[in-house]
Amino acid sequence: MQLSDRKRKILQAIIHDYIETAEPVGSRTICKNHISDLSPATIRNEMADLEEMGYLEQPHTSAGRIPSDLGYRVFVDSGLERYRLTIKEMLQMQEAFKHKMREANSIMSEISSILSQMTNYTAVATSKRASNIKVQSLQVMPIDARRILAMMITNDGGVKNQLIVTRQEIDGVRAAEITAVLNSCFAGMTVSDITPEKLAEMSTRFRGFAEIEDVFEFMLKSAAEIEKQEIIVDGSINMLNFPEYSDVNKAKQILEYINDKKSLNMLLQSPKRENEIEVIIGNENPLEEFKDCSIIMCSYNLGGRSGNIGLVGPRRMNYSKAISMMEYLKNELDNIISERTDEDE
Amino acid sequence: MQLSDRKRKILQAIIHDYIETAEPVGSRTICKNHISDLSPATIRNEMADLEEMGYLEQPHTSAGRIPSDLGYRVFVDSGLERYRLTIKEMLQMQEAFKHKMREANSIMSEISSILSQMTNYTAVATSKRASNIKVQSLQVMPIDARRILAMMITNDGGVKNQLIVTRQEIDGVRAAEITAVLNSCFAGMTVSDITPEKLAEMSTRFRGFAEIEDVFEFMLKSAAEIEKQEIIVDGSINMLNFPEYSDVNKAKQILEYINDKKSLNMLLQSPKRENEIEVIIGNENPLEEFKDCSIIMCSYNLGGRSGNIGLVGPRRMNYSKAISMMEYLKNELDNIISERTDEDE
DNA sequence: ATTAGCACTCATTTCGTTTTAGTGCTAACA
DNA sequence: TGTTAGCACTAAAACGAAATGAGTGCTAAT
Numbered sequence: 202m203q204l205s206d207r208k209r210k211i212l213q214a215i216i217h218d219y220i221e222t223a224e225p226v227g228s229r230t231i232c233k234n235h236i237s238d239l240s241p242a243t244i245r246n247e248m249a250d251l252e253e254m255g256y257l258e259q260p261h262t263s264a265g266r267i268p269s270d271l272g273y274r275v276f277v278d279s280g281l282e283r284y285r286l287t288i289k290e291m292l293q294m295q296e297a298f299k300h301k302m303r304e305a306n307s308i309m310s311e312i313s314s315i316l317s318q319m320t321n322y323t324a325v326a327t328s329k330r331a332s333n334i335k336v337q338s339l340q341v342m343p344i345d346a347r348r349i350l351a352m353m354i355t356n357d358g359g360v361k362n363q364l365i366v367t368r369q370e371i372d373g374v375r376a377a378e379i380t381a382v383l384n385s386c387f388a389g390m391t392v393s394d395i396t397p398e399k400l401a402e403m404s405t406r407f408r409g410f411a412e413i414e415d416v417f418e419f420m421l422k423s424a425a426e427i428e429k430q431e432i433i434v435d436g437s438i439n440m441l442n443f444p445e446y447s448d449v450n451k452a453k454q455i456l457e458y459i460n461d462k463k464s465l466n467m468l469l470q471s472p473k474r475e476n477e478i479e480v481i482i483g484n485e486n487p488l489e490e491f492k493d494c495s496i497i498m499c500s501y502n503l504g505g506r507s508g509n510i511g512l513v514g515p516r517r518m519n520y521s522k523a524i525s526m527m528e529y530l531k532n533e534l535d536n537i538i539s540e541r542t543d544e545d546e
Numbered sequence: 547m548q549l550s551d552r553k554r555k556i557l558q559a560i561i562h563d564y565i566e567t568a569e570p571v572g573s574r575t576i577c578k579n580h581i582s583d584l585s586p587a588t589i590r591n592e593m594a595d596l597e598e599m600g601y602l603e604q605p606h607t608s609a610g611r612i613p614s615d616l617g618y619r620v621f622v623d624s625g626l627e628r629y630r631l632t633i634k635e636m637l638q639m640q641e642a643f644k645h646k647m648r649e650a651n652s653i654m655s656e657i658s659s660i661l662s663q664m665t666n667y668t669a670v671a672t673s674k675r676a677s678n679i680k681v682q683s684l685q686v687m688p689i690d691a692r693r694i695l696a697m698m699i700t701n702d703g704g705v706k707n708q709l710i711v712t713r714q715e716i717d718g719v720r721a722a723e724i725t726a727v728l729n730s731c732f733a734g735m736t737v738s739d740i741t742p743e744k745l746a747e748m749s750t751r752f753r754g755f756a757e758i759e760d761v762f763e764f765m766l767k768s769a770a771e772i773e774k775q776e777i778i779v780d781g782s783i784n785m786l787n788f789p790e791y792s793d794v795n796k797a798k799q800i801l802e803y804i805n806d807k808k809s810l811n812m813l814l815q816s817p818k819r820e821n822e823i824e825v826i827i828g829n830e831n832p833l834e835e836f837k838d839c840s841i842i843m844c845s846y847n848l849g850g851r852s853g854n855i856g857l858v859g860p861r862r863m864n865y866s867k868a869i870s871m872m873e874y875l876k877n878e879l880d881n882i883i884s885e886r887t888d889e890d891e
Numbered sequence: 892a893t894t895a896g897c898a899c900t901c902a903t904t905t906c907g908t909t910t911t912a913g914t915g916c917t918a919a920c921a
Numbered sequence: 922t923g924t925t926a927g928c929a930c931t932a933a934a935a936c937g938a939a940a941t942g943a944g945t946g947c948t949a950a951t
Binding site: 337338344345348350352354358360362363364438441442446447448449452453456457460 | 682683689690693695697699703705707708709783786787791792793794797798801802805
Binding site for chain 3: 584585586587588591605606607608609
């Protein structure tokens with residue numbers, strides 16, 4: 202059954218007030234603040250209907266109504282009017298993109314910080330390299346008498362390096378030799394194939410180079426770093442602003458979940474439709490722990506790193522604002538990509 | 547006036563119980579749990595004395611006593627018996643040092659994490675490079691047709707690098723030329739002297755190298771990173787375990803302070819005596835915000851990076867355990883240093 | 892010097908009462 | 922027929938007085 206126009210208006214009013222006050226909303230309040238041409242009694246009738254239809258809930262008799270997950274859902278889906286970012290907000294956002302040469306990770310953490318500050322919700326982001334990264338080249342070069350620099354460059358443009366202290370001097374020629382062998386062994390190999398076993402297998406080819414173990418350790422470490430999923434969380438303390446977490450134990454729980462990489466990872470599973478903003482309301486999300494939260498998220502893809510970024514807040518979050526922010530952000534991100542690819546390829 | 551033995555015993559008992567329960571301790575309780583050969587009345591008299599002397603406080607008449615800052619102070623200073631780490635705890639600690647080749651920062655963040663887990667307090671650490679870092683060498687090398695790698699190596703062994711996309715191909719010879727000019731300009735310069743002005747001044751010497759702006763930007767960014775003070779915080783949520791923060795607003799406040807780089811920086815000012823463990827109790831610390839907290843801290847120095855590491859907890863923290871942990875940690879850190887310098891110089 | 896005894900204090904708990912904010916239903920009304 | 926006023930009803934929250942309990946300090950006895 203479709204919602205009548207009036208019912209929708211009432212639902213909207215309730216959601217609006219509830220988002221602001223976190224208190225159940227009664228018929229009189231709605232009449233006063235929103236729909237003064239109807240009497241409370243009429244509104245009450247409609248509210249009873251809305252409850253029956255599943256859009257509202259009543260914490261107990263004699264309390265007002267609060268929106269249900271379903272209520273929020275239709276509110277969000279049936280074109281809520283968009284919050285319009287202020288100039289200041291736009292400028293702030295753009296600040297994060299100022300240094301476009303920066304690494305994707307540092308852009309994302311800046312964005313998260315700005316997002317959480319502007320919305321007062323918690324910003325979370327995952328970031329993972331594209332999976333099939335390959336070793337483009339390895340290099341060993343002498344720095345001074347006792348130190349060499351080991352470098353690993355990947356085909357996505359990533360560079361890792363580490364200083365290694367040597368027992369005996371290694372000159373440019375020797376370094377070039379080692380570099381050549383390293384490349385003949387490993388160039389083109391997928392990063393995830395760099396395993397201790399593989400390396401051990403190759404080690405016979407480096408007889409006479411005492412520091413090969415150190416180089417191998419460096420390669421393993423770098424490979425691990427490249428493969429590693431990174432997770433950024435910013436503004437989790439904001440959760441303590443909401444009366445739903447005025448109980449310390451609840452607060453502690455949610456903060457623990459929100460700082461736990463595993464659950465965040467589950468929470469930020471890729472959206473159904475790539476490249477669209479997804480809104481996950483209360484129990485819709487995959488984790489019991491977050492049943493009282495809503496998440497606004499979208500995927501991004503930025504110079505070899507991709508992942509999802511999201512805003513986590515209480516169920517009664519300001520969807521309009523949060524979604525608008527995300528949209529703006531998404532746009533800016535897309536701009537960077539296109540600029541970059543213009544240059545790059 | 548010196549404390550009689552009996553008074554000291556009573557003070558200890560009160561502190562012991564208060565650390566456990568966070569509740570004011572009464573005379574009966576002490577009699578039951580600690581000093582059964584004295585009657586509550588006698589203990590009461592002694593307690594009254596101790597209060598007069600400033601070692602105890604009474605939240606209100608008809609409540610038991612709680613230790614004052616001064617009380618904790620004598621408790622800590624007059625040789626509290628040491629907590630002895632379990633084998634398991636020692637092993638856990640050592641885990642953090644397993645990969646000694648790691649960068650100082652990552653060792654410190656691992657340590658912080660372990661410390662906070664084992665103590666249930668909050669671990670914080672600052673980390674700063676020795677101040678007079680110099681540029682040892684700069685390097686530009688071609689990676690493929692359209693990309694060059696810019697590198698900056700500092701005299702403490704740090705390496706920064708970044709890929710730069712070029713408009714036209716730059717071969718090895720050209721790269722070597724640029725490298726030579728770069729080094730003649732900047733090698734030996736203190737990192738903090740790398741400023742936009744300085745760079746602008748030099749830029750005439752790079753006529754014909756279109757990407758010099760990118761290289762300069764990279765140098766500025768790297769210099770900033772090197773100079774930047776890093777701060778690590780781990781386990782701040784642990785604060786929510788303590789009844790002193792069962793009020794969300796208090797909890798929020800302390801969490802904000804504890805995650806605020808500026809205040810942390812003040813809090814972790816270098817200890818009076820380098821290389822010793824310092825205990826800062828309640829109001830002794832420089833920041834009003836942390837008047838209800840105590841801090842166990844010590845300085846460290848690890849491969850070019852140095853700073854302080856500390857444990858922050860409520861005033862009634864388990865000093866014995868926290869100090870022991872710190873001591874053990876300090877030892878392990880010192881070991882690494884001596885091992886490393888054995889190799890290095 | 893120690894301690895039993897007792898009067899006293901003050902925070903906390905308990906419990907019944909009132910207040911308040913809301914509902915649902917019925918009957919009257921336009 | 923949809924709207925509304927009126928009213929009985931409900932449940933939580935706020936209130937306030939009384940009881941409870943954990944502790945003290947002081948005095949007098951040991």
